[in-house]
Amino acid sequence: MTTNTPAGNLAATGVVPGFPSAGRIVARGSTALALLGALVIWLALLGPFAVLIQHLSLHSIRTALGPPGALDPLWVSLGASAIALGVMVLLGTPLAYLLARGRLPLARLVELGILLPLMMPPLVIGLLLIFLIGPEGTLGMLLADIHLTGVNTFFALIVAEFYEAAPFYVLGAHAAFASVDPRVEQDATLLGDRPLQAFRRITLPLAAPGLATGLATAWARAMGAFGAVIIVAYYPRGLPNQIFIAFQEFGLSGALPFALLLVVAALPLPVLAYLWSARTRARVAGVEAP
């Protein structure tokens, strides 16, 4: 049965008398504002990349990166970041899981400890690390017993990168595990899985997109770590240090090729991780990947 009442007409047109123009103006205004915001942010973020490309010539790249040993900072950064990341995954993954499941005693205190390096200026972290792992530090003296030195060594570089990057991985992994309904893990164990099997078959695949994003962010942070690194590990020279030194010695033109090298080395993993995460999330959600 159809009605010809005003209500019936409203339902048909979806228009509320007295409000259409105001509603549309607000909607259009919000959209325009959002687009403008997106444009400004994109320009602000991509601007420096454009400048980097614009100010680089093939000649300056060859001059800076051509000599023997010029790529050593790259290998140092890649090696130290990879090891720091490995340690992060090994220690940070169980920690993040237990935090997400609320199974850790003094969880708030642990969380605060993880957040602290994010809140502190990296330079200060570097200074404090010298007190901790430097030759005169409490831990430093213990490290000396096993022939490790916490200042100006590859080991010191790994520690400094770890401090700057680990919170990004642990917090990312925490969010990723928290997004997995604990009830599906319980279902898996009731269906015959051991806890580790349930973790491998259910928790890990579901948390993987978030873990990948956290890992990629931590990788980018570790590769670009500078504040703490320059205090505790001026040597061996990683890429960020090399950029700083080249800038001091040769100015912008000398630093830019190494900046490009750092971007090229650090960025693909995060970009790939982001694309993979987005695709996996969309697949699990039953939506086509963009």
Place this chain on the structure above:
Amino acid sequence: MNATPTRLLAVELGVERRDVTVQASFGLEAGQRLAIFGTSGAGKTTILESIAGLTRLSRGNVRIEGHLVAGKAGNEPALAPRDRQVALVRQPTTLFPHLTVEQNVAYGIRRSPARGRVTELLERLGLSMLARARGSALSGGQRQRVALGRALASPFRVLLLDEPLSAVDVAAREALRSLTIETATERDAAGIMVSHDLTEAQAFGDQLAVIDAGQLLQVGGALDVVLSPVSRRVAELVGYGGFVPAPLAADGWFAIHPDRVLLGAAPERGVVLSGIVLSTRPFGPRYECTVTESSGARFTIHVDEPLPAGVECTITALDPPVVAA
């Protein structure tokens, strides 16, 4: 030889919740099915999750084939979840969202020969066409079918179902219920279903338990509990629509069930009552009339023809149970 064989499932539990203390005590033999019926929040799900060992008990314990699965009993270790042989269908439904429908159903199957059963199950669940779809792409009813299939495919001895068909089309429920009962019977398993729908509960359980505010008020045969409620509260919960003072029983009331009345006086079949019709409204294919009796007590009856408000009517309540206030 043990003179008293171990029950398949023995439950003696107490769980302190913030709102209510849930207590339950019952046992099931192999092949028995119990339906727990009650309102939302009464403690039905708590009982199921306690039996599965997923909820910490405040007291008591749960045993499956004599093995401790929840609670404490001296230094006896509780059986690990994977060894409990419990299948649980939850409300709201939980699926493994990254797996396909087929992978979800096959999840609990460890031996490859049993995988042939998955294809058959998918067909009987009406999911063959969706075998390669992921859980997130399914409707509520389809998700429930997958969760049910996953439970039925696993090697369970105790089947726990929390409103397993609530989102399934009414037309498909009978087939799914039959499949569930058939599978439980084949495995010689014990089954428990909780529901707030009495007809659904009766269709599953040969035993019916009524729960209210955390307490099991009555456990008995699926029809016996409805025909002979032990208290006014149980009678209210199982659908009695009014209470009339019983002249011969001090503090006793006839419980009048709307569907267990005849129009007119038939004293040989029950208790004859007279009253004035207060209101009449459609009730499915019938009518529901509210009647006030001479004592002032009100009750409702379901009739085929509408009774106009204000007329006097006589009805016979068929063997109404007498319940205490």
